[in-house]
Amino acid sequence: MDFSNAARELYGVEPGDFVATRTRLVREAKDAGDAALAERIGGLRRPTVSAWAVNLLARSAAGDLGRLLDVGDELRSAWGSGGGGLGGLEERRARAVDGLLRAAESLAAEAGHPLRDQALREVEDTLQAATVDADVAAEVREGTLSRPRSHTGFVPAGFPVAPGGGKPRTETKKGRREKKEPEERPRRRAGEERPRERTAKRDDPARARRAAALRERAADAEREFARREEEAASARDAADRASAEVGRLRRELDRVAADRDAAVRKAERAEQARDRADETVRRARRKAADAERDAPGG
Incomplete structure (x- = not known):
């Protein structure tokens, strides 16, 4: 995986899948031992x-x-x-x-x-x-x-207007100035603005300022949403890691408990063997004492 392919994959997913996909790609880069690539991918914005x-x-x-x-x-x-x-x-x-x-x-x-x-x-x-x-x-x-x-x-910059732009040219014909018909343009859909109409609206300073302010507010909202989503994704990752750690500790506890139970059973068997050996020793001693008494001259 290289950065170009990772970025193209990441920016090809739907917005709601961006953070999860980025997290996966960062993890894959780290697993591959490429910490620098992981850092670059982690820096890509939603x-x-x-x-x-x-x-x-x-x-x-x-x-x-x-x-x-x-x-x-x-x-x-x-x-x-x-x-x-x-x-x-x-x-x-x-x-x-x-x-x-x-x-x-x-x-x-x-x-x-x-x-x-x-x-x-x-x-x-x-x-x-x-x-x-x-x-x-x-x-x-x-x-x-x-x-x-x-x-x-x-x-x-430095090329203020398109050459030949503006109103259609006029020319003299038989002593009269007649407007030259413009070339036929594609038919517009109902309610559709001409490119120059859209340009005029953009060039209105007050309208441009309002549009810029609205765009900035929208961008701020998008950034705040992205930040909150990243925080949520980070919290989910932390919760997943904590759950995994709890699972590991539970498995470790089960293993230790099993080892303890096995040790207890082993100790019980050892104690029982010790008691049997002690009883055998006592019986042997009694038999030895009885043999000494029964011996001639005892």
Whole structure:
């Protein structure tokens, strides 16, 4: 067992099984004599629900997730070369993220952990960040996230807006300025926000501050839950060890009691043999005395 495989196994289990699985992996590493590996595994943190959902995508929707990350590679390349073709890439990213959000919602529900709105937003933020930051993309692809990821804005620092963005261009035709029709976009579901609408909401400072505060409170709650669960798991481990020790002591007590009973029986037999020998000696002495009296001249 190495650290990478242990981490991938650990972050592939359901949230409720995380602590028990980590305890087992730590014990296996210790049994194998690898204390350093045991310490590294023991330091892995329980994932939030949103991070677990992204890890679930890495395992159960790897193809769709890989396509999104490929779009991210293309976006970063386009940004680095001046932004050509960003419009089509942005649309592909939006479609891929929407599809993965639906997949995450469905997979989590099937696993018995339906995602609340906050968790869904964190999943979306993580997927968006993975298309901007190559390091986040690597974490997402590996499927070993413990916390959701986010990125300020949707482009790298120093690249404020996508070239060609904004309203559709206008051009002069027969002395009139006419609005150029945008390319046909995929039909939106009823009530679904456009990517720019979601971006505008995120860019509202007051809304962003409230969302950040809510995310922080949710993260605090998750951390407190994880801490309590770890304390409970530690207490259960201590109780198991105490029960095992009680069992061992009981077996030891039974063995000592059996040894005592055997010793008592042996002592009783020895005493009985001694009494018989004493009686034999007395009889012999009496016979010797009688023989002396009966002897001539006695």
